[in-house]
Amino acid sequence: MGASIRDVADAAGVSPTTVSHVLSGNRPVSPALTARVKAAMLQLGYAPMRSARNLALGRTQLIGLLVPDISNAFFAELTKGVERVASGQEYNVVIGNTGFDRDRGLMHLEMIRSRAVDGVIYSAGSPFTDSEIARAIGGLPLVLVDEEVPGSTAPILVSDNRDGGRLAAEHLLALGHHNALLLTATANLLSSQHRIEGFLGAWQRVSGSSATTADGGFTADGGQAATRAHIDQFLDGTRTAIFAANDEMALGALRELRAHGLAVPGQVSVMGFDDIPSARNTVPGLTTVHQDVAALGERAASVLMTILSTGERPAESRVTLPVQLVVRESTGVANQRADDAAPDQDAPPDRAGSTSSRARARITEGVVHA
Amino acid sequence: MGASIRDVADAAGVSPTTVSHVLSGNRPVSPALTARVKAAMLQLGYAPMRSARNLALGRTQLIGLLVPDISNAFFAELTKGVERVASGQEYNVVIGNTGFDRDRGLMHLEMIRSRAVDGVIYSAGSPFTDSEIARAIGGLPLVLVDEEVPGSTAPILVSDNRDGGRLAAEHLLALGHHNALLLTATANLLSSQHRIEGFLGAWQRVSGSSATTADGGFTADGGQAATRAHIDQFLDGTRTAIFAANDEMALGALRELRAHGLAVPGQVSVMGFDDIPSARNTVPGLTTVHQDVAALGERAASVLMTILSTGERPAESRVTLPVQLVVRESTGVANQRADDAAPDQDAPPDRAGSTSSRARARITEGVVHA
DNA sequence: CTGAAAGCGCTTACAG
DNA sequence: CTGAAAGCGCTTACAG
Numbered sequence: 095m096g097a098s099i100r101d102v103a104d105a106a107g108v109s110p111t112t113v114s115h116v117l118s119g120n121r122p123v124s125p126a127l128t129a130r131v132k133a134a135m136l137q138l139g140y141a142p143m144r145s146a147r148n149l150a151l152g153r154t155q156l157i158g159l160l161v162p163d164i165s166n167a168f169f170a171e172l173t174k175g176v177e178r179v180a181s182g183q184e185y186n187v188v189i190g191n192t193g194f195d196r197d198r199g200l201m202h203l204e205m206i207r208s209r210a211v212d213g214v215i216y217s218a219g220s221p222f223t224d225s226e227i228a229r230a231i232g233g234l235p236l237v238l239v240d241e242e243v244p245g246s247t248a249p250i251l252v253s254d255n256r257d258g259g260r261l262a263a264e265h266l267l268a269l270g271h272h273n274a275l276l277l278t279a280t281a282n283l284l285s286s287q288h289r290i291e292g293f294l295g296a297w298q299r300v301s302g303s304s305a306t307t308a309d310g311g312f313t314a315d316g317g318q319a320a321t322r323a324h325i326d327q328f329l330d331g332t333r334t335a336i337f338a339a340n341d342e343m344a345l346g347a348l349r350e351l352r353a354h355g356l357a358v359p360g361q362v363s364v365m366g367f368d369d370i371p372s373a374r375n376t377v378p379g380l381t382t383v384h385q386d387v388a389a390l391g392e393r394a395a396s397v398l399m400t401i402l403s404t405g406e407r408p409a410e411s412r413v414t415l416p417v418q419l420v421v422r423e424s425t426g427v428a429n430q431r432a433d434d435a436a437p438d439q440d441a442p443p444d445r446a447g448s449t450s451s452r453a454r455a456r457i458t459e460g461v462v463h464a
Numbered sequence: 465m466g467a468s469i470r471d472v473a474d475a476a477g478v479s480p481t482t483v484s485h486v487l488s489g490n491r492p493v494s495p496a497l498t499a500r501v502k503a504a505m506l507q508l509g510y511a512p513m514r515s516a517r518n519l520a521l522g523r524t525q526l527i528g529l530l531v532p533d534i535s536n537a538f539f540a541e542l543t544k545g546v547e548r549v550a551s552g553q554e555y556n557v558v559i560g561n562t563g564f565d566r567d568r569g570l571m572h573l574e575m576i577r578s579r580a581v582d583g584v585i586y587s588a589g590s591p592f593t594d595s596e597i598a599r600a601i602g603g604l605p606l607v608l609v610d611e612e613v614p615g616s617t618a619p620i621l622v623s624d625n626r627d628g629g630r631l632a633a634e635h636l637l638a639l640g641h642h643n644a645l646l647l648t649a650t651a652n653l654l655s656s657q658h659r660i661e662g663f664l665g666a667w668q669r670v671s672g673s674s675a676t677t678a679d680g681g682f683t684a685d686g687g688q689a690a691t692r693a694h695i696d697q698f699l700d701g702t703r704t705a706i707f708a709a710n711d712e713m714a715l716g717a718l719r720e721l722r723a724h725g726l727a728v729p730g731q732v733s734v735m736g737f738d739d740i741p742s743a744r745n746t747v748p749g750l751t752t753v754h755q756d757v758a759a760l761g762e763r764a765a766s767v768l769m770t771i772l773s774t775g776e777r778p779a780e781s782r783v784t785l786p787v788q789l790v791v792r793e794s795t796g797v798a799n800q801r802a803d804d805a806a807p808d809q810d811a812p813p814d815r816a817g818s819t820s821s822r823a824r825a826r827i828t829e830g831v832v833h834a
Numbered sequence: 835c836t837g838a839a840a841g842c843g844c845t846t847a848c849a850g
Numbered sequence: 851c852t853g854a855a856a857g858c859g860c861t862t863a864c865a866g
Contacts, residue, residue: 110861122835184571843858
C-alpha cells in the first residue's frame with residue numbers, strides 16, 4: 095500500500111524509469127527486467143498513486159457530471175449512461191448535485207476551476223449565467239446535455255423537445271381536445287420552454303383551441319398545486335386536457351384530479367414528458383413522450399471522451415435525439431362539455447378545494463391504446 | 465487558468481509560501497501582502513491546481529461511492545444523501561456503478577487501490593469476496609451501507625431488515641393470510657436474506673402457515689417471472705399473499721397478477737420493501753416497508769467524514785436505522801379459499817399462462833388503509 | 835534496452 | 851510576519 099515506485103525499483107534492482115515503463119508500456123523493456131519488476135510489484139502490493147500521476151500528466155482521468163437532482167429518475171438514468179461509457183474508457187465520474195441551489199452549484203464550479211476534473215458534462219440548467227459558467231470552466235472541455243446554456247458554444251445533446259411537444263398536441267387534438275392546461279417548469283429551463291413551444295405550435299394551428307400555462311416547477315408537488323389552482327375548469331368541463339412538460343408534474347396532476355373525483359381519461363386527459371419508470375406503474379398508465387435518456391448520457395460521454403483524446407471539437411456541435419409518443423391509458427376522447435369552452439380564457443387562480451357537485455357526474459369515454 | 469502559484473507570487477512581489485498561506489490561512493499574513501496577493505489572484509484568474517495539492521497533502525478530497533445500479537431509485541436516493549453531506553464538507557463523490565458486473569467492479573476497486581479517493585462507501589453487495597475487497601481497500605477508510613460484507617469489520621449502516629420482514633409478516637397474518645410466496649434476491653444479498661428471515665420468524669410462529677421462496681433477482685422482471693412460475697396456486701386460491709424483498713419485484717408481481725386477471729388485494733395481497741416512488745404511484749398503491757434511504761446515505765457519509773477527519777473509527781461500528789410499515793391498497797383480508805391450502809407444499813414450476821377459468825371468479829374483500 | 839535527473843504545482847518544516 | 855528549499859510520487863526528454 096505505502097509502496098512507491100522507488101520501493102519497487104529497489105526491490106527489482108532497476109531504476110524507477112524502468113518500473114514506470116513496464117507499467118505504461120511507453121517504451122520496450124527486456125523480458126528479464128519486466129519479470130523482475132512485476133514480481134516486485136506483486137510482492138509489495140504496489141499500485142501507482144494517482145495523485146502523482148495526475149500532477150505529472152496534467153490530467154486526472156476524472157470527468158464531472160453536474161445535475162440538479164440525482165434522485166430524479168431522469169438524471170439517475172443519465173448518470174448511468176455517462177458512467178457506463180466513461181468507465182469503459184478508464185475515466186471515473188464525479189457527481190455534482192446542485193439541488194437547484196446556487197451555493198452548492200458554485201462549489202462544484204470551484205471544483206472545476208481547480209482542474210479536479212478533465213472535462214465536464216453539464217446538465218444542471220440552474221441559476222448560472224453563461225459567463226459564470228464560462229469563467230469557471232475556462233478552457234475545460236464541456237458538453238451540455240438536456241438543458242441549453244444560452245450563448246454557450248459548447249457541444250450539446252438534447253432530445254427533440256419541440257417535436258415531443260408537437261406530438262403531444264397532435265395526440266390531444268386528434269382526441270378532440272380544445273382547451274388544455276400546460277404545466278411548465280420554473281423560469282429559465284429551455285427544455286421545458288421548447289416542449290411548450292412545440293405543443294403550442296401545433297395546438298394553435300387549430301382554430302378555437304386554447305391553452306393556459308401554469309408553473310409546476312418540474313416537481314410532482316408543483317404539478318399538483320398548479321392543477322389545484324385551475325381545478326374549477328376541469329370540474330365544470332370547460333377544460334379537458336393537461337400536458338405537463340415532465341412526468342413528475344403529470345403524476346402530481348393525476349393525484350389532484352383523483353382527489354377531486356375527476357376521471358382520467360373520462361373527464362380529463364393527462365400527458366407527461368420523459369417516460370420515467372413511474373409512468374408505466376401508475377394507473378391509469380401515463381401517456382407521455384419517451385426520451386432515450388441513457389443514450390443521451392452515453393453519447394454525451396462519448397463526445398466528451400473524444401474531445402479529451404483528440405483535443406478537437408466534434409464536427410456536429412449539436413445532436414438532437416428523436417423522441418416518441420407512448421400512448422397509455424391516461425388520454426382519451428374529449429367529453430362534450432369541452433365544446434362549450436370559451437377560447438383563450440384564463441382560469442381563475444387558487445380556487446383550490448372547490449368541488450362543485452354539478453361537475454361530478456362522470457363521463458366515461460373510450461380509451462386509445464398504443 | 466494556466467496561472468500557477470509562482471505566477472501569483474511574482475505578480476504580487478511575494479514568495480509562493482506567502483501565497484499559499486493567504487490561501488490556506490495556515491499562518492498569519494500581513495494585511496498589506498494579503499491584499500496584494502488577492503489582487504494578483506483575481507487578476508490572473510488563479511485557482512490552485514488540485515492535483516498538486518493532492519500530491520503534497522496525500523489526500524484527494526474525494527470519496528468513492530460504489531453501487532450496483534445508480535438508476536435504481538434506492539441507490540439514486542442513497543447517492544443524493546451521500547453527496548449532500550460530502551459536499552457540505554468540501555468533499556466530492558466519485559460514483560462507481562458496478563452493474564453487478566465483476567470486471568467493472570474490479571476496475572473500481574483498482575481506482576481505490578491507486579488512492580484516487582480518500583475513503584469509500586460501499587453498497588455494491590456484488591460478486592466480491594471479503595478478501596478481494598480488503599486487498600483493494602488496504603487501509604483506506606471504508607463504510608458499508610445496506611449490504612453487509614461477510615467477515616468485514618468495517619462500520620456498517622443498515623435498515624432494520626429483519627424487523628421490516630417481521631412487520632410484513634404480522635401485517636399479512638393479521639389479515640388472515642396463511643400461505644405466502646416470498647420473492648428473494650439472487651444468492652448472497654444479505655439484506656434480502658434478513659428480510660426473509662425476519663418474515664419467516666414471525667410467520668412460522670403461527671401454526672398452519674406456509675411459505676415458499678422464489679428468486680426474483682431484485683428486479684421487476686425477475687419478480688414477474690417468479691410470480692408467473694407460481695401462478696397456479698394464486699389462481700386456485702391456495703395461496704393469497706406475496707412478500708417481495710424489494711419493491712421492484714413487488715411491482716413485477718403486480719403486473720403478472722393483473723395479466724392473469726387476479727384482483728389485488730381481492731384475491732392476492734402484495735407487499736414490497738423499500739418504499740420507492742413508484743410504490744405510491746402504482747394502483748393499487750403498494751403496501752410496503754419504508755426505509756429512510758436518504759438518511760442511510762447521509763449517515764454513511766457522516767461516519768466516513770468523521771473517520772477521515774479524526775482518523776478514528778466510530779464508537780458504534782454498526783448502526784441500524786428503523787423501518788416502518790406503510791399500508792396502502794395492495795393488501796387486504798385473505799379470501800376464504802386460502803384455508804384449504806395444504807401447508808408447506810411447493811408450487812409446480814413454470815405453468816405460465818395457464819389461466820384456468822375455475823379460478824377467475826373475483827372475490828372482492830375489504831381493504832385496510834393506513 | 836536502460837538510467838540519472840528535471841519537472842509537474844502545491845505544502846510545510848526550517849531558518850530568520 | 852516572511853522566504854528559500856525540500857519533498858510529495860509520478861513521467862519523460864535527454865544521454866548513453
